[in-house]
Amino acid sequence: MSSIIVIDDDPQINSLLKDVLEFEGYQVVTAQRADEGLQYLESGPVDLVVTDVLMPEKEGLETIRELRQRYPQTKILAISGGLTKSGVDVLEIAKRLGAHRVLRKPFDVKDFIQSVRLLLDTEEASSG
Numbered sequence: 001m002s003s004i005i006v007i008d009d010d011p012q013i014n015s016l017l018k019d020v021l022e023f024e025g026y027q028v029v030t031a032q033r034a035d036e037g038l039q040y041l042e043s044g045p046v047d048l049v050v051t052d053v054l055m056p057e058k059e060g061l062e063t064i065r066e067l068r069q070r071y072p073q074t075k076i077l078a079i080s081g082g083l084t085k086s087g088v089d090v091l092e093i094a095k096r097l098g099a100h101r102v103l104r105k106p107f108d109v110k111d112f113i114q115s116v117r118l119l120l121d122t123e124e125a126s127s128g
Helices: 011-023 034-043 061-071 090-097 111-125
Strands: 003-008 025-032 048-051 076-081 101-104
Touching: 003 034, 011 025, 011 111, 025 034, 034 048, 034 061, 048 061, 048 111, 061 076, 061 090, 076 090, 076 111, 090 101, 090 111, 101 111
Parallel strands: 003 025, 003 048, 048 076, 076 101
Antiparallel strands: none
């Protein structure tokens, strides 16, 4: 069974994504801050990190950069509903920094699950 960390500063989004992912059979932990989410990674292997890109304190772009350096095997799905103040598409930047897939909020739950399955498919096939 794949393990997933969802990092989003919005508790409603965390709750929704956790419910959807658990319904699909994944083990899920949520965090409202990037540092909190990264602490979970230190306690054991995680297959996928779903992270919001625009968050207070530590932004998701910094989190993606850190994940790529410290946990290169972990898949990353970046989500965001915004652009930077200068009008730059943060999801494009997330891809350049190493996010494996990106989704723009609001997204359809079916698209979200499809993205998760695509990212974890190879691991599920090899372990199952």
